[in-house]
Amino acid sequence: MEQSELMVRRIKEGTVIDHIDEGKGLQVLDALRIDGQDGSLITLAMNVPSGKSKKKDIIKVENKFLKDDDTNKIAIIASKATINIIKNYKLIEKRRVALPNEIDKIFRCTNPDCITNSTEHIESIMDVIDKEGMVLKCRYCARILDVSKVKYN
Amino acid sequence: MNEFFNKDIISIKDFSKDQLEKIFTSTDKIIQLDPFQRREICKGKTLGYLFYEPSTRTRLSFESAMASIGGSSLGISDISSSSTQKGESLADTVKIMSIYSDALVLRHPLDGSSRFASEISDKPVINAGSGTEEHPTQAIQDLYTIKKEKKKIDGLKIGIVGDLKYGRTVYSLLYGLGNYDVDVRLISPESLRIRSDSTYDIKKNINFTESTQLEDHIDELDVLYVTRIQKERFPDEEEYLKVKGSYVVGLDLVNQMKDDSIILHPLPRIDEISTEVDNTKNAKYFKQAEYGKYTRATLLGLTLNENGF
Numbered sequence: 185m186e187q188s189e190l191m192v193r194r195i196k197e198g199t200v201i202d203h204i205d206e207g208k209g210l211q212v213l214d215a216l217r218i219d220g221q222d223g224s225l226i227t228l229a230m231n232v233p234s235g236k237s238k239k240k241d242i243i244k245v246e247n248k249f250l251k252d253d254d255t256n257k258i259a260i261i262a263s264k265a266t267i268n269i270i271k272n273y274k275l276i277e278k279r280r281v282a283l284p285n286e287i288d289k290i291f292r293c294t295n296p297d298c299i300t301n302s303t304e305h306i307e308s309i310m311d312v313i314d315k316e317g318m319v320l321k322c323r324y325c326a327r328i329l330d331v332s333k334v335k336y337n
Numbered sequence: 338m339n340e341f342f343n344k345d346i347i348s349i350k351d352f353s354k355d356q357l358e359k360i361f362t363s364t365d366k367i368i369q370l371d372p373f374q375r376r377e378i379c380k381g382k383t384l385g386y387l388f389y390e391p392s393t394r395t396r397l398s399f400e401s402a403m404a405s406i407g408g409s410s411l412g413i414s415d416i417s418s419s420s421t422q423k424g425e426s427l428a429d430t431v432k433i434m435s436i437y438s439d440a441l442v443l444r445h446p447l448d449g450s451s452r453f454a455s456e457i458s459d460k461p462v463i464n465a466g467s468g469t470e471e472h473p474t475q476a477i478q479d480l481y482t483i484k485k486e487k488k489k490i491d492g493l494k495i496g497i498v499g500d501l502k503y504g505r506t507v508y509s510l511l512y513g514l515g516n517y518d519v520d521v522r523l524i525s526p527e528s529l530r531i532r533s534d535s536t537y538d539i540k541k542n543i544n545f546t547e548s549t550q551l552e553d554h555i556d557e558l559d560v561l562y563v564t565r566i567q568k569e570r571f572p573d574e575e576e577y578l579k580v581k582g583s584y585v586v587g588l589d590l591v592n593q594m595k596d597d598s599i600i601l602h603p604l605p606r607i608d609e610i611s612t613e614v615d616n617t618k619n620a621k622y623f624k625q626a627e628y629g630k631y632t633r634a635t636l637l638g639l640t641l642n643e644n645g646f
Binding site: 295297298299300302303304305306313319321322323324325326327328329330 | 426427446449450452471533535
């Protein structure tokens, strides 16, 4: 385990989301709808030194093992993030986030005239049409999303 | 079973070239049918329409098309007199309308509205204009007109002029043209250029150039597609006034066109084509409106009959 990860206490069981771009930790929590309401212990470390003059955010969620379907949703926010599954203080699985084929619910379409931004009850769905280029298209209005401007639900 | 039976018509992108050609062949057939035979196609069927934006042409075109194939139409064309004014959601209105009708035509100011409606309705939904997104039945009508009047679509040079930012017919036409080998000239004021967030598919499928000068291209075009500046979609009147009247196609321009070139317009026109052009052999926009009735009758006939017609 890296020195930086030891800045916050080790967890016995749970998920560590590492290598989140600095300052994006809160957005990641938001996107994963992790708010601590269920009583689980959550640690967020921001601006943790990582390598030469670089910083990163780290999230540790105790007693929760996040699955691909959940964590891949954050690929658009933190494309370099790694997911570490910890059991009995041991790293038993390490994976990178990867854009899924579609991303639902977590953010709104950037087109203000899209029906998903109206008063109708619709959950947004974005189709990932180019994973490498990170090109997302709203399934409803068919506009290409400006990834830098997405607003989270 | 015919492949169009019970299918929604939301985007022209949902149609392959083969399917478009099948629709054109069926339209040829419907035109040739004896009016009495034609009236058997949708006898006893009801078309429901919901127009959340003003429309005369498209609504009447659908009504006329449905009547010509023996069906009836009912719906709301003046939303101010409907329960929407009382706060009813689009979802509820669509649900109710799908009880009363066999197919549903929707025009709505928001992008993606028809796709949403199709998820709510258990009857096929036909998009008659969704915000600035699409107007697929207009594009089918436009492509059919080109095919009939030019005898082909492949190999043509097509100029699209006017409001390319807000004009939904432009997007549907471009998506539809993506099935063919065409050269496209997009001509608009700088502020009304085609939206970059809608060109992903267009760039993949079509060779096009953008310019502001219609005069530079007028003599090379086989088809000139003129669009109205969409006043109602401008955020403020001042912006509209800046570009109003940017292009006016008059006899001076028509005289520079190829002899066998055609001029199309989705209508209504304001001042972008002078009335003096109406009587030239190049003007095909009224013919285009007539074809619209037949292409819509074809789409309704195919959507509502398991075995086609």
